[in-house]
Amino acid sequence: MDVTLLARIQFAITAGFHFLYPPLSIGLSILLIILEYQYIKTKDKMWENLTRFWVQIFALTFAAGVATGVVMEFEFGTNWEKYSRFVGDIFGSPLAAEGIFAFFLESTFLGILVFGWKRVSPKTHFISTILVAFGAHLSALWILIANSWQQTPAGYHIVNEGGFMRAEITNFWTAAFNPSTVDRLTHTIIAAWLTGALLFMSINAYYILKNRHLKMAIPSMKIATAVIIVASLLQLFTGHQSSRDIAKTQPAKLAAFEGHWETKPADMYIFGWVNQQQKTTSGLKIPGMLSFLVYNDVTKPVKGLKEFEPDIPPVNLTFQTYHFMVAIGILLILYALYSAIVWSKFQFHKPKWYLKLSMIMFIFPTFGNQLGWISAEVGRQPWIVYGLLRTKDAVSTVVSSGEVLFSLILFTLLYLALLILFIYLMVKKIKQGPNELQEFVPENIDNN
Amino acid sequence: MILNIIWFILIAVLLGGYAILDGFDLGVGATTLFIKNPNHKRILMNAIGPVWDGNEVWLITGGGALFAAFPHVYASVFSGLYLALMLVLLFLIARGLALEFRSKIEKQSWINFWDLVFGISSLILPVLFGVAIGNLLTGLPVGADKNINISLFGLLMPYPVLAGVLTLVLFIMHGSLYALNKTDSELNQQLKKIGNIFAWIFSGLWVIATIITILFVPHAIKNFQSFPPFYVIPIIVLVLALLIPSCILKEKYKQGFAYSFLIIFLAMATFAISMFPNFVPSTIDPNYSLNIYNGASSQLTLKTMLIIAAIGMPFVIGYTIWINHVFRGKVKIEEHSY
Secondary structure, three states: OOHHHHHHHHHHHHHHHHOOOHHHHHHHHHHHHHHHHHHHHHOOHHHHHHHHHHHHHHHHHHHHHHHHHHHHHHHHHHHOHHHHHHHHHHHHHHHHHHHHHHHHHHHHHHHHHHHOOOOOOHHHHHHHHHHHHHHHHHHHHHHHHHHHHHHOOOOEEEEEEOOEEEEEEOOHHHHHOOOOHHHHHHHHHHHHHHHHHHHHHHHHHHHHHOOOOHHHHHHHHHHHHHHHHHHHHHHHHHHHHHHHHHHHHOHHHHHHHOOOOOOEEOOEEEEEEEEOOOOEEEEEEEOOHHHHHHHOOOOOEEOOHHHOOOOOOOHHHHHHHHHHHHHHHHHHHHHHHHHHHHHHHHOOOOOHHHHHHHHHHOHHHHHHHHHHHHHHHHOOOOEEEOOOEEHHHOOOOOOOHHHHHHHHHHHHHHHHHHHHHHHHHHHHHHHHOOOOOOOOOOOOOOOO | OHHHHHHHHHHHHHHHHHHHHHHHHHHHHHHHHHOOOHHHHHHHHHHOOOOHHHHHHHHHHHHHHHHHHOHHHHHHHHHHOHHHHHHHHHHHHHHHHHHHHOOOOOOHHHHHHHHHHHHHHHHHHHHHHHHHHHHHHHOEOEOOOOOEOOOOHHHOOHHHHHHHHHHHHHHHHHHHHHHHHHOOHHHHHHHHHHHHHHHHHHHHHHHHHHHHHHHHOHHHHHHHHHOHHHHHHHHHHHHHHHHHHHHHHOOOHHHHHHHHHHHHHHHHHHHHHHHOOEEEOEOOOHHHOEEOOOOOOOHHHHHHHHHHHHHHHHHHHHHHHHHHHHOOOOOOOOOOOO
């Protein structure tokens, strides 16, 4: 098989598995702050037990994120040697900064969170929680700076350095806050809050259904609902903002999102199917809606894919992943609003169908994250750095396809095993539930 | 161009920090293979519980900093040593998961499995790191296109393997000294024996490796010959290593650990002096060698990165010291222990 294709599959799989965990930990870190703040404020042991419980869930998620993340730090060099030489002057700095500012902070203070309950004061512990959350968000900032530069390069010039063409930085701040950084950062962070809050919601709904931990689960549902209402509505706004900016910075990607072939006023599809060979898109659509969303004018033309040929992405994949992501976003808003009704009418004690639905809701933001990420990255093809470097010109030439196949199989199996273990241990922990006792009782330590 | 030299030193400091910090927890990990009692194994693993993750970040950050400051080195070395690096990643992941998962299910076969994974990963990683150091010292086939073409087995020549064993022995010595500060009673007695034996083995191997380097890797001693006072550094390493057995005997574990801390620092300095100004000497043509100039990013990036490091690293060092202080003293097994 072709080395470029294998390297792409490997990157997609390793990044895809990795991206299951950090959004969860970013989202949960916010909930940890809320829970521990309640404890600091009320001194009620219940909040401490809840915080302790969620710290364990957080730690498990964090560990899986670290395990899968280590690979990412080196994978640019191993499989994308030409890319690394081309972008290193710009792309390397945010990666290093992520290590210096975020990873150290998170991993050090996570040690306090998990092991430090008796070693530091409640206040220091709470500050550690805030620092872990801060680190998690900072990590997202740096990695999205790096990723956004790939999408909308800025603050650079191309030079020939010792026979190698490369992008060199001319202005750090222009490169860091390139045209898509802020949009992608807000959109991704809020997606992460939703991911964490919905897992929180799902687990508490399970307890209510099982009639367990009610004293904790009901207030937890309220906290989660508040977060989800705010975040899902904000997400509508950041998503809209993202699309408007993509219209300016990556018009071919926007056209692919809606399967828009000719330059003319553009429609928005509710659902549809793209035939890339015949260059057609069919489905249920709202005429002129895309033009309206981008330009506030249904008659204004939007550039079609045909203008960008042959440099267009796999359109149907971009189209479908984008549309499913949007559908999930809308579903979450409806769910959030309905949750508000359930809160005011039933205090989350019923209805049963709602609680059952809530139990599986956690799955949707995770799918949304993956779909949104696929549409953003596939939509950038055939470019690895938009407009500057093609994916096919970026791969490592010294690595054979056999070697990539070996590592691809290795990581796929390892990550699958990890995911299965992660789910298994998570379920075990959830079934066990938070400590109900007023006072902490140590486990029997003799049998390991 | 002074920035290139500064960044060479900073990369050495980051990787040296990694060797010192993860060095002790890898060493503790490898030591668990010599310990039979499962409770003792558990105490050892929890001795590094709150800190190993932060220690590993030094490697991650070192990787990121190498990418930022010397992208050609990052690109050439990691693509050229592809399979070796994949093995490193595999064992790093396996080791982290072992710590995280071992106590999550209370079944002896489950715990034994993860403890074995932890021990073996901790044993293999130092060897792999040492083999990499050995290969960098002897040089790699860097071509005109800056790429390195070598198979996994091409890396396993006698000299790099010696460097691998030396690194493992050093880390076990370092890890057992760390663990001596964290444990008591019967386990302490076993660790004393291990620390003692490995301090002697290290001293012997250090002498052998130094002689072999002088005889067979002439370009690695070039900087020492042009500035002979540098020779003091490897000699101090030997002197400190020879002092360790008496520290153990007198139960001055803190002092012993301080010595092995210094030994790794100075051993990394020896390695860095041997390499400078190269990252990877080419065995094909010295002109192809990857060095701090032809492998580097632009001056602006090096400057920006220096500012980032100057802002960030004092915090990192500050709270690394703080957390080791918070978790000072002997290990206690508690509710949230691994």
